[in-house]
Amino acid sequence: MWSVIRKFVLFSLLLLTGSLIRSQTVAGDAGFILKGVVKFNGKPAEGVALELKKNGRSLRKMTTTHNGRYTLRMSVDDSDKTCEYILSITRDGVVPKTLSINTYVPRSDFQANPFSTYDFDLEIELIPTTVSDVVIEFPFGKIRWYTDQGAFALDQVYAKMVKKEETKLKEDPDKYLKELAEKRSKEEADKRAEEDSRVKREAEQAPKQKVEEVAAHDQPPVSTPPPPVIPSNPVPEVEVKNPAVTPVKVVNKIVETPGSRDASLERFRQMTDPAQIAQVAEARKKATTEQIKAEKKKSANLSSKYESNNPMTSLLDAADESNRHVQTPPKK
Secondary structure: OOHHHHHHHHHHHHHHHHHHHHHHHHHHOEEEEEEEEEEEOOEEEEOOOEEEEEEEEEEEEEEEEOOOOEEEEEEOOOOOOEEEEEEEEEOEEOOOOEEEEEEEEHHHHHOOOOEEEEEOOOEEEOOOOOOOOOOOOOOOOEEEEEEEOOOEEOOOHHHHHHHHHHHHHHHHHHHHHHHHHHHHHHHHHHHHHHHHHHHHHHHHHHHHHHHHHHHHHHHOOOOOOOOOOOOOOOOOOOOEOOOOOOOOEEEEOOOOOOHHHHHHHHHHHHOOOOOHHHHHHHHHHHHHHHHHHHHHHHHHHHHHHHHHHOHHHHHHHHHHHHHHHHHHOOOH
């Protein structure tokens, strides 16, 4: 039983793999055949040059024979939506044309219609002109795959967009192409003038910028002056008095060391810090109050000592003591 199931699963995988390989291989081998007739003034045109390009690279060049017929083959792709070919049609005395062909076919559509070739017939009509070196920027038509039709067809939406330009071109090809050439020349001239103006502005600004750079380089750098150094223990000036010699002020030179500099900076910070200033004021007020109290106490002590050491005060005190003894009779 298990051997039968195993064989069935293996057979199904082989079928699925084979179908996938087939779809990829056939899609890669399938071709889009563009064929038809090139006409000029209603007749088959001989000597018309056709060039097929893809991604800017030329793939094939050919020239129509006396019957004006052409046939070109392109690959069909079921994975790249941008698989696009450009066909250029040129000849002296006619308006050049280009045709866009997108050969992408969705994989589901290709599996439903797995053809080896997709034929597409297109008649190309050329328009006479006396203007040479003409470049038409827009294609006269676009071919792509339509899922609802299951076939390739001309893009009708794009055809409506270029219909106005095609009408103007057919009415008077020479006038249309001359106006187109003049417009292109004006655009190129404006572009060149804008580029020349940009180069001129850059050339004018370059010397000015160089002068500014040189001036900035030659100017000495601006340095911030260091903070003032306040010595931690300033030595007071010592005045030497000599009647025979003119008084001279002798000032001891202060030698600054790293330690004194740090102490000076710390002192300077304390002197400029509002909190430190308030604390110093409070300490000074407290010290002044204590000093006043000490002075008052000292004065009181001196006054009492003076009174005890005064001879007159001592005699008076002795007399008073004697009188108290005389007036008081002795006890019997």
